[in-house]
Structures are given as C-alpha cells and as structure tokens.
Amino acid sequence: MKRLAAGLLCVCALPATAAAHVVDEYLQVAQIALESDGVRVELRLIPGAQLADRIFALIDLDDDGLLSPAEQQAYARRVLQDVTLDVDGRRANLALADLAFPVRREMNEGVGVIRLKLAAQAALGMAGDHRVEFRNDHLPELGAYLANMLVPASDKIEVLRQQRDPRQHGLRVDLHTRTAASRWFWGAGLGLFGLCLSLVVGRVRLSARTRNRQVIDPGCHGFDIR
C-alpha cells in the first residue's frame, strides 16, 4: 500500500497524458546510401497520433477511409516534389522505387510508418571528389527530421565530411571515390618512386665509398678509380 501511495504521489507530479510518445509532430527519417552508380534514399514518415487524421486526409483524396494504390502513389509523388537531391551541383532525378503505407489504425496510434524508397542515378563510382546534397521540405510546419548517411558498402567511397542544418532538413556530404585504376596507379607510382629512391641511395653510397677509397688507399695516387 505504501508502495502504491508513493507511486501515486509521484504520478501527481507527472503531466497529463504522461505516457506521451511524441504525438504532435510528423517525424521524417531519411537514410541515404551512396553507391557507385547512384544514391538510394529510404524515407520513413511517421505521423504522431494527433496528426494522424490530418495526414490521412492528405492521402485519402476520395475520403473513403481507405488508401488505394493510386492515392498512395499520389502522396508519394507529392513527397517527391518536396525532396531534392543534388549530386556535384546538379539536380538528380529521384524516382520512386517502392512504397508501403500503414493501415489507419496504426496511424491513429502513432506507430504507422509510410515507407518510400527513392533512387537516383549518379556516377559516384568515378574517381575523384563528389558532393551529395539532400533536402526534405515536406510539411515543414509539422515535421521533425532525421537525415543520416549509411556507411557506403564500397570501400572505394570515403565520406569526408557531413553537414546539416540545425533541424536536419538538409544533409550535405563530401566524399572521395577511389577507383581500382586509381589505386593501381598510386600503387605503381609508389613502387616506381621506391625504385628510384633506392637507385639514388645506392648511387650516393657508391660515390661516398669511392671518395673514402680515394682518401684511404694511397696506391691509387689520386687517380679516379671510376
């Protein structure tokens, strides 16, 4: 009883609806994968429970309480209009690769996840420096944003720097791509440099030894032994 009383005393200090998961924001999570032939973006859009009706109404255009495939496609296109991807300063054509929508009940409870898979072609496999810039401006008055770069699957792509705005609407990534050819080039170059270095060192040592013999060996009588 004492235990319960203590618990309830504490409860009085809790705000109303203390169990609140965030219910009044539209969480929008972007995960970006860099590949040698392009960029893949997975968007997870999770309306808080208080926003479920509002977001559902945006999707359910005919107001029949169901999200038809056509309505899902239409909403995905709307999101796509609010999302941009630039690669090396040029706008990339992000296309919808896959989509999945939750049922109404899941959205009402704040656990419904709209998943959109987007893809754009980009020559990130080309050796050199690249810049990828992603931005999501979908429903900014409601949104809370996360934008993250996945570790590239290819070890040729090295992420150098990431930058975000304070609310994570945008993510800019600077990266460098090494190709097998460039690695061979650098490997061969290093080998050649090593060979030259050893030749120079050998020559210097030989010269030094020769000078020493000229000084020490009186039998040479000052003649150059070369």
Next chain:
Amino acid sequence: MKVTTAALHLCVLLAACSRPTAQQQQNAATAGTTTAADATARTVAAAEAFLATLDDGGRTKISFDFNNQQKSKWSNFPVGVYPRNGVRWGDLNATQRDAALRVLSTALSKRGLQKVQQIMEGDEVLKAAEALHGSGPMGSASAGTPMGGTPAGGTMNATRAGGRPMSGAPMGGRRAGAGPPTDMAGPKFGRDEYYLAFLGAPSLTQPWMIQFGGHHLAINVTMVGRTSVLTPSLPAAQPAIYKLDGQTVRPLGSENDKSFALINALDATQQTKAILAYQVSDLVLGPGEDGKTIQPEGIKASDLTAAQQRMLLDLAHEWVGILNDEAAAAKMAELEAGLPETWFAWSGPTTNGSSAYFRIQGPTLLIEYAPQRARGSTGLDLDHIHTIYRDPTNDYGARLVHR
C-alpha cells in the same frame, strides 16, 4: 498484498543469486572463478526450470525457432500498440514468476536486472498516471491488468499469454486503411505487460535466445555456447525519475550523469568536435533498423586523453554491463581493443539537468541515448528517454551463428 508479493520475489531472487547450485560450486572449485561457460550453464538450467513450470500451452506460447521472425519483433511502444509474443508477465503465477526472474537474473548482471525491474516499475507508475489522467496519448485509455495482478488458481492462462498475430507486419501490397483487428485494445501499461520468449531450445552448445520486453524495454540475449550477446537491446524509461517506497529511482540515471561528466571533461577544442550542430529528436537506429550502420560523427576516442577514454568506456559499460558479468567483461575487452576507432557525438546543452542526445559508435558498438520531445514543447523531455544498444557486426549473435 502487492508489497508482500514483490518483496517475496525480491527475496527469492536474492537467494537465487547468492546461493550457488552444487554444479556451480563444483565449477567454481574447478576454475577458481566463474567463467562464461558457467554463465551459460546457469542460464540454460534456469530456462529449463522455467519451462518445467509451464503447461503445454505455455511452452507453445514461449517457444519459437531460433530463426523465427519473432527475433526482430521488439519495440519501445507499449503492448496493445505493438503486441509482443511469448508468455505475459501478468499471466504467470508466483512460482512461474520466480522461475522467470531466475532466468533473467542468470542471463543478466545484478545491476542489469535491477535496471530492467526499474524500467518495469516506471511503467507501473505510468499506468497509474494514465488511470489518473484518463485518456492515453494514443487516443485510448490504459487497459492493463491490476497492479501486480497474479491470476488466481496458480497456473498460467495460456490462452491469454501472447501468441497473438503481430500487427506490425510488412505493409506493402495491401490496401491500407482497414479497420483495427479485434484483438487490439490500445496501449497497455504496467509491469504485467511484459513478455518472455525463447527462440531456440535452451542449449549449452546450440544458439538460442531470450527475448524479454514490453513498453520501453527490449532485452535480447543470444547465447551461443559460452558466449552471450545482448545486442540489439533497448532500455528506455518514462518516467525517467520517480519515487518508490520513499526512494528516488532513476533507471537510466547513471547513463545520464556519466554522459554529462564526459562531455564536460572535454576541453573546448574537443567539444567543438564532439558536439553536433543539429538537433536529434529520436534514435537513428531504433527498433526495425537492424543491419544498418550510419556514418560516424563527433570526436574520435583517439583524440581523447586516457582519463577521458576510461570515462567513455565506463559510460558504455552502462549498457554492456546489463549482461552477466562474464559476458560483459569479454565485450568490454572487445570495446577497448576497438577504442581508437570509436566515436562520441553529442547534441544539446552540456549542463546536467538539461536534455541532450549522445551516441557512442565503434567497430562493434552503437549506443544512442535520445530524450524525447515533450508534447507541445520545443525542448526535449528529461523524463522520457529512449536508448538503443547495438553491435553492427553481431546483433542477435550473427557473427557467432554464421561462424
């Protein structure tokens, strides 16, 4: 009555922890100290003893194949919003609960079990708050069983003990917007709403897994021979501070305090590297994000002093040390070896008492600590915290199973 029941459980647990079995005594005499193999043997014995307390229906509910999709079906959300499978804590009788506690107490450390129990007690406080304030956050009232409610009759009611279809199944390819399934009753809170499941049969040699969780808690312990793995696991808390029997309880208090101590131990240059210039509103790799690795950010541990590195490891131990001491020691050695490639990132104010997100990321580690934003406010809520503990190379013991 509930106080008595809880006290009885605590006594049984303490007795179980403090009184070694004949086999344990023999092992200790042989080895001079406990080993990882002892921990596995203790846990297997406890799991088999628990299974023996269940009837056929209960054993069916708790048992899954090791590779069953159930493995990844855990969440921070409450039961009723995200249903769990296995046997429900509230449906276990006193004997069964004692046996279940013994499973947890052998798989986890003393502090780990305490943390789990404090998270569950916090949910009980939340349940009382929901009852007091009426409608829940997700539009429906709490529908949990009474506090500490052990069913009369002494046996588990297998028909109520989980086993319901998961509503969080993949969403593609179906017409969205259908009405709710009849088994959904809105969020349920309280210590009764936690579920225990085994994936694979308890074994000294073959892989198997203990899954225990509910609202704000997911404990996944994979055992492969003498090795135990705790990743992925999700210890979270709401409320993050409450009073129980006159004592202040902070399930994740050490995590909070050690993190602030660490960020304030960094000099200005180090803080510039560690502190991210953007808000992080939730876990990046929370439930459902298995198999992903994000690009690390923040300050590298190689840029920390030896003392700061020790603080970082000590902070990580708050998660690693949930697991039994033998397995935790092995994991800490692994983290120490990977320390030069480990990163620490921070987002938010640096004054203890404020809310800040942090992340520790290394070759075999990802820890995130994410206070949640309070409704209607623009700041983060110190009283509602999500955390995640992962190993990108070894979630669910993948590295060991595929060896």
